[in-house]
Amino acid sequence: MLECLEQSAGLTNDKSAISLAVWFLDVFYEVRAKPGTNEEARAEFLEHLATDDSVSAAAAMIRHSSHHGKNDDGDTKLFCDLDLYRLGVSSEAFSRHGQDIRIEYRYLTETEWTAGRSGFLKQVLERQTIFQTDFWYLQCENQARANIAGALSKLSP
Numbered sequence: 001m002l003e004c005l006e007q008s009a010g011l012t013n014d015k016s017a018i019s020l021a022v023w024f025l026d027v028f029y030e031v032r033a034k035p036g037t038n039e040e041a042r043a044e045f046l047e048h049l050a051t052d053d054s055v056s057a058a059a060a061m062i063r064h065s066s067h068h069g070k071n072d073d074g075d076t077k078l079f080c081d082l083d084l085y086r087l088g089v090s091s092e093a094f095s096r097h098g099q100d101i102r103i104e105y106r107y108l109t110e111t112e113w114t115a116g117r118s119g120f121l122k123q124v125l126e127r128q129t130i131f132q133t134d135f136w137y138l139q140c141e142n143q144a145r146a147n148i149a150g151a152l153s154k155l156s157p
Helices: 002-007 015-025 037-049 053-064 074-088 091-104 110-125 134-155
Strands: none
Touching: 002 015, 002 074, 015 037, 015 053, 015 074, 037 053, 053 074, 074 091, 074 134, 091 110, 091 134, 110 134
């Protein structure tokens, strides 16, 4: 994500806030946690370390990453795009990343995994756009949609 941030650094208003959000996005991770729980815990952890405008902005970005919904803040849009960029990588890299995610969720049965992964990918695919910044939209949108469609076809019974 940090490499992608460098590629699009010209889009930032507060690069240090985005950098903090990237560093703390997955500072710890409980794979079985309820949706939003990990993000809230990470944001709170960051806020306990320091308090300034960049920390507050980074914590807000981390909280927002639990759903990646639309946001009016340009830095939050960019952060969400950075978090989702792996959807728009080559099909081979996308497939490897999907295999890594499956390992994280190895405690799920194949049926549970298929339902959860399909649900997430369908939700992303149904968005008007996956990427919120023009930069990442142009870089990744078409490839991401192709990757997701391919993954869904393999996950379907």
